[in-house]
Amino acid sequence: MRVSVWVAVVCPGTSRVLLAKRGPTTRNAGRWNFFGGGIDDGEHPEQTALRELGEEAGIHSCRDDLIYLGECASASKRNLLFVVTAEAEFEPIINHESQDWCWIAISDLLSVRRLHGPTQKLSPLVRRWVATLPPAPPEPELPPFSRWEWLKRQVGRHWPV
Template identity: 30%
Template sequence: MTDRVVVAGALYDGGRLLAARRSAPVELAGRWELPGGKLEPGELPEEALVRELREELGVETEPLARIPGEWPLKPGYVLHVWTARLVSGEPRPLEDHDALRWLGPDETDTVDWLDQDRPAVAEAARLLRESGGRVGRRL
């Protein structure tokens, strides 16, 4: 059986990375994650990412590149993370989150990330540091 893919976005804007604090389900509440969600049948990962970030944050985004690797979630699910840039809108916690924080590349260890997000967050922060904060800048 193939694992079902869950996509998450390492969303960049202004030299910072967006973190979202979970409000549900109860076992994840209070922990931070890269926002995203499950692919729908026939949907490409990039399409799912754009849709999920619109639903969860009320923003339009552009996927940039997939961060290498995949991380197991609950049985039958695997996490793929994409870098993305904010195209329009201001992120708001609309679904499954109660707070958002923009973090500089050296601030990513100041929140309690979900375990499966930690490797992708480390890579996203490295990309941000190496680019001098230019990854994902609005055009």
């Protein structure tokens, strides 16, 4: 049985996941998916996850960044899923295997047209995992300030106190 490793890059602060659109000369061209691929001979699944992230998205992580979420299997293939979190959304450096990328709300993941099969089957694992995370802290509110404070801010540091 063939084994593939997939990595979902999740930004918990925005509840969005990074997807790549397969390039026109690749298998499953035009399909949106997580980053990943097959395990090379002698490679551990975690090594595959890190290698694929680096090759396909320009993301250089370490083993401690990987969170194993589970797997799904078909008659001929076993798909393992890891997640890596990002503090903020960013622009990945995609390679020739992808023609586009996007950040998408995790709640909208299964509504994506042309979602790659393993990504579709593994998406519920990502949704369940995100649901276990504590909510993001609210943005701090700035305290109201007086006209006097406003004027001092406008003038800057040169204001005699």
